Amino acid sequence: MGMLSQLVSYFLESPRPVKRFLTLCYDVATLLTCMGFAIWLDNGAAYVWTKSDILVSFFTLVFSIAIFVRLGFYRAILRYIGVRAISVLFVGITLSTSIFSFFNLFIHNSTSLVLAVYYWCFLIISIGGSRLLFKSYMHSLDQTITPVAVFGAGAAGRQLVSALSHGNIYRPVFYLDDDYSIKGSEINGIKVYHPTELNEALAKHSVAQVFLALPSATATQRNNILKKLEPFPLKVKTIAGMEDIVTGKVKIEEVRDIDLEDLLGRESVAPNEELLESCISSKVVMVTGAGGSIGAELCRQIIVLKPKTLILYELSEYALYAIERELSKTIKRMNLNVELVALLGSVQHKGRLTKSMKAFKVQTVYHAAAYKHVPIVEHNIVEGIRNNVFGTLHAAKAAIQAGVQRFVLISTDKAVRPTNIMGASKRVAELVLQALNNKYDSTLFTMVRFGNVLGSSGSVVPLFREQIKSGGPVTVTHPDIIRYFMTIPEAAQLVIQAGAMGKGGDVFVLDMGEPVKIALLAERLIHLLGRTVKSEKYPNGDIEIQYSGLRPGEKLFEELLVGDNVEGTEHPRIMSANEEHLSWDDMKKALDALDSFCEEMRCDDIVQLLHRMPTGYNPQHSVCDLLWQHEEPSNDKVVQFKTLS
Structure with a gap:
């Protein structure tokens, strides 16, 4: 065994031309040996070789090696030899057998079918078998190759297996497929199991990962498959969608971890192209907060x-x-005739906003700039109000002065009956736009309200993934907390369409689907990343879920509507809400007071005013602005609220 290892090491460390020469020498020796054994078996042990036999062997050897070289026998890398290379070997061996039979007939004037069969079988075993044995031996030596299962035995699954088999990272050992008709069959030597047989498959094969090769599956189908895999200790990864594979954006063997969108099972709705284009095509468009999660996707x-x-x-x-930089690359790649203007500035700088909109003759504004992290805004009340309320006011007034046609505010479900400053500030921003819309008719103001988006800054999913990879614990604020989720691209697409439908002062609400229990989401993510949940029931689990308690201003569940007065629209995922609002005179008085309180750092009065306005604001804790608490250490009392007379 030591000698074999040394020979293999010498072979592997040799330059590529030396490896080809050594393989060629092996084939020459093998061809001569196989011809000798075939002649010996066909004629008996007492047979004595003649000059004619030597001639037959010589010509067969020369022509066979020439054919082997032409077919590419010596271009294939032995450790990665695949189905195509084996089929080429089969063709080459069959041609060599035909040549052997031809020269026997030409020189001896006779040949034997038995002789040809002997020779063919010996070549198959010695040339084909040796290469497969070498590949298996190399796989057994390579401890870095991870055995995996592939879910999906269709075209994508077969391509994935082929690509992985030629790599040195993963080794596919079995397929999983819902199709009962191929259950138990083998594809390229790899067995196909039905998901109901997964226990049996895992008992036979040491597999800790499964790759989903289902690029064309719907979100519902993917979610159902993940539910089947969830009870097993398997890390689940997936390949890209068919569009990305076909366009060459990614290779089929590039796998990624499961995303939350795979767990939601939410089907996308085809956009209304007319609505998408009406406020954008051939127009001057501004996006505030263009570098944020939603702003960037809008762009x-x-x-x-x-x-x-x-x-x-x-x-x-x-x-x-x-x-x-990203958009410039897109413009160049798609050969778009679009002028791109990057302006550095704050929405609290009303003069710069007005000059920007006037100078470039802006026609549509998507106002995505906001402070949206609930605990951060709760601890920095004045800056939250300045940015979210007065930033919206300045942007809206700038739009009116610049003659902007449409102004679309990106709002949030946290603006509905808010328990935090962030939500209350966004509700006030909505009221500001509704009041301005009633006073001015030059600009149409529209608000679009939706819940959490996947992958946004502060999203729980990247945090959960990081915590799981580091060994836990995974932190969830409360066992019963639930949230709505939507992908960033879908949210941006719906915002654009909703903005185009606005008639002025509209509050549009996006259909967020079914709410998701965050604790259950954490459990599913733990399972699908190949870990187990540690609990009182399962003390030997890998990752513990710890409950940290609700943070200041955080609710157990979010709502999308203040009341029940909601209507459908021409888009199935967009609803229109009719809600209470203020006149511009009342709104201006409230804004003047709010501005004064912010200037004087009177956080308690800010909270009082937000409560008195028609925001539905109902804080569940005392004022916790960090600077205000430091300046007023006695202000740890609960603020006594007065109703607006």
């Missing part, structure tokens, strides 16, 4: 709708640089 979708000019307005220098 990505707006750019392909071919606006005349897209203005990126962003406070963060790096975020602005990143989104401008």
Whole structure:
């Protein structure tokens, strides 16, 4: 065994031309040996070789090696030899057998079918078998190759297995497929199991990962498959969608971890192209907060709708640089005739906003700039109000002065009966736009309200994934907390369509689907990343879920509607809500008071005023602004609220 290892090591460490020469030498020796054994078996042990036999052997050897070289026997890398290479070997061996029979007939004037069969069988075993044995031996030596299962025995699954088999990271050992007709069959030597046989398959094969090769499956189908895999200790990964594979954006063997969108099972709805284009195509469009999660995705979708000019307005220098660089590449790649303008600025700077909109003759504004992290805003009340309320006010007034046609506010479900400053500030921003819409008719103001988006800054999913990879624990605020979720691309797409439907002062609510229990979401993610949940019932589990308690301003569940007065629209995922609002005179008085309280850092009065306005604000804790508490240490009392007379 030691000698074999040394020979293999020498072979592997040799340069490529030396490996080919050694393989050629082996085939020469094998061809001569196989011809000798075939002649010996066909004629008996007492047979004495003649000059004619030597001639037959010589010509067969020369022509066979020439054919082997032409067929590419010596181009294939032995450790990665696959089905195609084996089929080529079969063709080459069969041609060599035909040549052997031809020269026997030509020189001896006779040949034997038995002689040809002997020779063919010996070659199959010695040339074909040796290569497969070498491949198996190399796989047994390589401890870094991870055995995996592939869910999906269709075209994508077979391509994935083929690609992985030629790599040195993963080794596919069995298929899983829902199709009963192929249950128990083998594809390229790999057995197909039905998901109901997964226990049996795992008992036979040491597999800890399964790859989903289902690029064309619907979200519902993927979610159902994940539910079948969830009870097993398997890390689940998936390949990209068919569109990305076909367009060459990704290779089929590039796998990624399961995303939350795979767990939601939410089907996408085809967009209304007319609504998408009406406020964007050939127009000058501005996106505030263009470097944020929603703002950046809005920009990505707006750019392909071919606006005349897209203005990126962003406070963060790096975020602005990143989104401008990305969009510039998109414009170049798609050969778009779009002017891209990157403006650094704050929405609290009303003069810069007005000059920007006037200078570029902006026609549509998507106002995505906001502070949205609930605990952060709760601890920084004045800045939250300044940015979310007065930033919206300044942007809206700038739009009116610049003659902007449409202004769309990105709102949140946290604006409905808010228990936190962030939600209350967004509800006030909605009231500001409704009041302005009633006073001015030059600009149509529209609000679009939706819940959490996957992958946004502060999203729980990246946090959960990071916690699981580091060994836990996974932190959830409360065992009963639930949230709505939507992907960023879908949210941005619906925002654009909702904005186009607005008639002025509209509050549009996006259909977020079914709410998700965060604790259950954490459990599913733990399972699908190949770990087990540690609990009192399962003390030997891998990852513990710890409950940290609700943070300041956080609710157990979010709502999308203040009341029940809601109507459908021409889009199945967009609803229109009719809600209470203030006149501009009342709104201005409230804003003046709010501005004064912010200037004087009177956080208790800010909270009182937000409560008195028609926001539905109902805080569940005392004021916890960090600076205010530091300046007023006695202000740990619960604020006594007064109703608005």
